[in-house]
Amino acid sequence: MIKPLDYFAALVQQEDSIPLFEAAVALAQDVEPQLDLSAVQADVDTLAARLRRRLPADTAQVQKLRMLNHYFYRELGFGSNLNNYYDPENSYLHRVLKTRHGIPISLALIYIEIAQQIGLEVKGISFPGHFLMKMSAPSGEIILDPVNGSSLSREELEERLEPFVEQIRKAGIPLADYLQPAPPRDILVRMLRNLKTLFIERERWQRLLGVQERLLILLPGDLAERRDRGLAYANLDCPKTALQDIEAYLAQRPDAADAEVLRQRLPRLRDANRRLN
Structure with missing residues (x-):
């Protein structure tokens, strides 16, 4: 049987074909080595199929987005785990699928997977401090908060950058650059570094070692x-x-x-x- 780390390495080998959702689910095999990745994929496929059956073939993109938001946040109840935001389980997608609570990046990956299955091209954005999503529409790009699906104005985005203003000034990076789609490898690295911070704080060295092994597969x-x-x-x-x-x-x-x-x-x-x- 292939070892979880070897399987993860195989998943992320080709830069242009990383199966992001599967690779993100696989991070939890450090905690649950026997986790069935295909069963987790089947769970999210079922959620997507339920919504897809409601959509007329000629549904406009923006209307699909509205229906997805209602389904994801209102009906299914996905949202931020405010009561235990720094629980490492918020980063494990199979747990987020079960509890319906997570952090922005884990919520975004489940949302994006469902969006793609109903024909919406939603991408992740590695925005400072708070992972975001975006979708191109005839009226322009829509920037979304994965915690509640709300669309964010330019003013709101600039406000969210304020805590990082010194870092941004030194880097000289315009706002538009922070809104570029994040490659799958970068998203996986961000997920792992979130876990890394938590495991260092808790002195959970075995868990940290698992995270470091995966980071070095991604960033050799x-x-x-x-x-x-x-x-x-x-x-x-x-x-x-x-x-x-x-x-x-x-x-x-x-x-x-x-x-x-x-x-x-x-x-x-x-x-x-x-x-x-």
């Missing part, structure tokens, strides 16, 4: 992610693999801001590795 040349995998190994008392990752990071980034702190950890890791050998 990212030295910072390799460093962080090494730190996860160190916290799991696996000094040999921790040393391999941390030393590789230091060899290529000897002057990094955290280099001295990491060097101070090396003697302890080497001693632990010798004791194990």
